[in-house]
């Protein structure tokens with residue numbers, strides 16, 4: 374058999390290589406571990422562990438640019454792929470337009486759902502730079518927030534879209 | 544989760560590696576069902592074969608007479624395909640009701656079928672579209688009407704290692720509707736679902752196919768109701784009569800999601816609404 378295609382756990386760990394937030398890395402992931410847990414164990418704590426069943430969306434990360442649920446992705450299958458967490462979007466000093474807009478709109482209460490929500494919004498704006506309210510609501514369908522009524526998050530995404538459009542024109 | 548994960552890069556490599564793999568093995572596509580089963584302790588393979596890298600399963604293709612949707616195509620890719628929306632209107636209508644956007648970026652149509660659940664939305668819609676399923680096991684290929692793939696809850700006609708390659712949908716201009724009754728408007732497994740496709744000529748139904756989800760041991764083709772609808776005027780009377788008929792064709796059970804009697808009633812309500820929504 375061609376070994377390049379086989380990953381076998383050694384002493385309970387798989388060694389995988391992947392890109393995380395633009396950086397090419399080697400990562401030891403446990404046999405049976407999900408991408409969510411592997412990322413948290415290695416320090417990417419923005420990826421939140423909520424329901425662990427694919428329902429709440431708080432573990433959303435971008436895999437090759439598309440939102441997926443970290444709690445359902447066997448970590449080993451991220452081998453060779455590109456992961457984006459919110460740490461890769463912006464920093465406190467240099468926030469992404471979406472992060473700024475969420476803060477400005479007061480869209481953050483407890484904050485637990487926000488990394489996932491912003492990553493889903495990022496994927497939306499990458500594909501549809503000027504989304505309608507219906508498109509925003511649809512894109513955030515799988516990101517549950519138990520504090521708010523979603524009104525301010527939707528507002529924030531609209532504002533971020535406008536700001537990004539302005540930046541593109543400039 | 545198994546300790547061995549293999550990822551063939553094409554079909555040839557898959558067939559070559561099979562003999563060398565542990566006997567307790569399964570395919571891993573988007574993982575959304577198999578991982579959920581694994582978490583529930585209902586999955587005990589020694590090896591998962593990650594088929595997400597197989598280029599042969601990844602495309603939506605068209606010939607003069609049919610549309611082919613690869614088994615590895617993600618639900619979100621179907622959503623964005625003009626050809627799929629044109630030739631599979633009931634499937635297109637089912638997609639907004641299929642889990643959530645991020646789940647649709649993971650889940651495949653092949654997994655939806657191979658999992659064998661009577662609740663599978665993509666499959667239920669495809670049964671109404673008159674789809675065929677194309678299967679391969681090494682050199683051996685076969686083609687079945689999709690509904691013949693399902694033998695019972697979680698039981699399919701797939702042989703060991705047999706792979707779903709694609710779904711074939713005959714190109715035939717038609718209208719399609721998908722109505723799903725779940726615990727809430729979006730995101731949840733259905734209590735009952737109705738997929739309807741129809742060819743209309745003026746106010747007459749030339750041909751109709753009704754399929755139902757979550758109300759029988761398999762995604763159900765309502766043979767009698769579908770046949771009865773052919774040639775009828777599209778009217779509230781026709782819709783009411785079809786609704787009464789379909790309630791006798793389903794065999795729902797009571798489980799954690801709903802009750803048998805409610806489900807049966809809702810099949811009638813959903814079909815009446817679906818017929819009312821045809822244009």
Ligand SMILES: Cc1cc2nc3c(=O)[nH]c(=O)nc-3n(C[C@H](O)[C@H](O)[C@H](O)COP(=O)(O)OP(=O)(O)OC[C@H]3O[C@@H](n4cnc5c(N)ncnc54)[C@H](O)[C@@H]3O)c2cc1C
Pocket residue numbers: 426427428569570571572573574575576577578579594614615640641642643646649650651652653654655656657658662663664665701705706707708730731732
């Ligand atoms: C939170 C959540 C919500 C969900 N909501 C819905 C919903 O609304 N509607 C719905 O229909 N489903 C829903 N599902 C179920 C699931 O997402 C779908 O059934 C999905 O299509 C499965 O595809 P997959 O690629 O993830 O399959 P996998 O989990 O990878 O595979 C499922 C099974 O199919 C086999 N298999 C996969 N591909 C092939 C192939 N090409 N040939 C042969 N065998 C194959 C695997 O071996 C496995 O046994 C939901 C699941 C979760 C976790």
